[in-house]
Amino acid sequence: MRKTFLFMDTVLNKVDAKGRVSLPADYRAIVKETGSEIVCYRSLSAPCIEGCLEDLLDKLATQIEDSLDFFSAEQDDLTNLVFGDAKRYTFDSTGRIMLADKLLKHAQITDAAIFVGKGRKFQIWNPENWAKEEQKIRAAALKHRPSVRRLDNEA
Amino acid sequence: MRKTFLFMDTVLNKVDAKGRVSLPADYRAIVKETGSEIVCYRSLSAPCIEGCLEDLLDKLATQIEDSLDFFSAEQDDLTNLVFGDAKRYTFDSTGRIMLADKLLKHAQITDAAIFVGKGRKFQIWNPENWAKEEQKIRAAALKHRPSVRRLDNEA
DNA sequence: TTGATTCCCATATTTTCCCGTGTTATACCA
């Protein structure tokens, strides 16, 4: 069992008539080795699907419980938003998942989907939308060189 | 055997003439795998039914014991409200539960109910009411991004 | 008995499983 696992790379896969998509083999390996499951939900900030391991959401659930009052409105809204949208996705014997229509619609995905690694998370985009987004991000990175220290402090 | 048990997703089910509702299959799986039971009660803060595993209420009981004075009025009220209202709901062989009228009335549920995952808990709403509530929460989340983003990054 | 609750069966739909095939990637050998 390896100690570190990161969702990486960018993989383009087809979405078949039944709505099935192959989860990239590397991602499947992570699921198997961690014994966790993939969870997907609509990104709050972009027209894409976001995914991570269930472990991560479990950690989030614990954090919310610990940091907010059991009956607080804040906790209510936050958990509704996060967990109401998320769903476990187990892949079949050939490595495919079936994404909910709600998610596909949000990401404008029809017949193809592109998986983009983000470390502990990953995103699933409509390929054309991702192409534009990547350009934008790279251009911005050239102007404002990203600060690792800043990100490090926040996390 | 998985390690994490989170109520997730949003699923719409019918309430039949006898008052029966299918508990989402994912929720049933959690009950089976944990060996605990589903407990439901009227939400203290919203017109909906709230549910969780009996284990969680046990944890809540411990928290109340630890955090409030044994004879405090506050504790009295809280325990009355929660435990006086809560009830165990076991599902039949086809996976359905029969919610008490008291709960259905509180949530204005008649012929359809929507289950909303909240991590350790879940809620059951009248579908139209939930649609409005979700819009409200999402709109608020987009305005006040920081708190969500902060938790999101921490996890 | 009347009303309510539980249990069981039937069915349409959705989801999952499984097999076959072509393609790509990896390993191996001369």
Place this chain on the structure above:
DNA sequence: TGGTATAACACGGGAAAATATGGGAATCAA
């Protein structure tokens, strides 16, 4: 180094299983 054998992968399609949901019979209580 070039070429071939082997394995892994993506993906189409049909079969099998699971799920939601309606209805009836059996059980129980007031």
